Amino acid sequence: MTQKRSNPQRPHAWCVYIIRASDDRLYTGITTDLEKRWRAHDGGRGGAKFFRGRRPAHLCFVETGHDRSSASRREATIKRMTRRQKLQLIAASATPVPLNGD
Structure with missing residues (x-):
């Protein structure tokens, strides 16, 4: 059985993100390419x-420096948060680079 090896040049390529939707709801996800995912x-x-x-x-929110496993765990943690907790997390974070011209 062959094991997949992570790319040593990109050991922390995953990020966790939160998007505010047009109806003001919050969506949390993970990706290796924010622009493509957007x-x-x-x-x-x-x-x-x-x-x-x-x-x-x-x-609204981007957290970088994750591998696939830690990004998935962090996403699950954020998804379990209440809306109020998510808004507090967003407020406490640094402003991300907008992808949509904001």
Whole structure:
């Protein structure tokens, strides 16, 4: 059995993000390519089912420095938070680089 090896030049390529949707709801996800993921959510092809009937409006939160496992754990932790806790997390974070012209 062959094991997949992580790329030693990109050991922490995963990030956790929160997007505010057009209806003001919050979506949390993980990715290795934020711009590509944003386009997928915005275009409806390959994006999350969450964005059917709503559009991504603003990238509110980005946390980098994760591997796949830690990003998945952090995503699960954030998804268990209340909306108020998520808004507090967003407020406490540094402003991310916008992908949508904000």
